[in-house]
Amino acid sequence: MHLLVRDGYVVNVIEPPEDSDWAPPEGCILVEATGAIGDHWNGSACTAPSQVPISAPELLAYAADRRFAIETGGITLPNGAPIATDRDSQSLITGAWNYVLNSENATVSFKTAAGFVSMDADTLKQLALAVGDHVQKCFAAEGTIALAIATGTITTQADVDAAFASIMESA
Structure with missing residues (x-):
């Protein structure tokens, strides 16, 4: 090899x-x-x-990279529908929600992996809240992990991975 x-x-x-x-x-x-x-x-x-022992700044950078990967890795809604949460998708969902709030249109159209779908305002609101909740949980988890790195509770990349898994699973 x-x-x-x-x-x-x-x-x-x-x-x-x-x-x-x-x-x-x-x-x-x-x-x-x-x-x-x-x-x-x-x-x-x-x-x-x-x-591999690494410094606190390197652990913080690793935690930020892990948060970004989890944040943009997508979610699955309770009905089983997969939802992309990359930055472009977050922006499109936010834009569509703002559009519905500020226009007289009660529905929006989206192109998904399964084809085109129309969403009414209530459905779009639930989608926007689910994505927003996921993103906020990711940032909150990174903040908790950063504090644990600062206090010396988390000292390895494996510790960071385990903390993310635990926090995101319980969230």
Whole structure:
């Protein structure tokens, strides 16, 4: 197994072509070792990222990245409908809700993965509130985690992941 490493982290697991002209991309090195994308490369072996000691600022950045991934990863409504929560979808839902509130139109149309749907004001309100609630829970979770990092309760990426899982599950 060959690992492509950049700045001390595995960025890809590859089998390079046997062509002798092949070279790793600029800024990367190729090592023969066992590991996975995201592992830390210390020059001789890989370590899972959750086991690598990192500073509080690095943990805060990791927590922000995790929050963003969860925030924009979508939700499933109680009726089983999947809803995208990426930033564009959040904006479109907010815009549609504002449109209904400030116009005489009682319905809006959306294009979904399943096709076009029309939503009345009550349905759109429930959708907007569900997405808004999800986004706010994500930011609140990150705030709680940031405080735990500051107090030394959370010290690894695995701790951050576990905290997000616990907070979002109970929310």
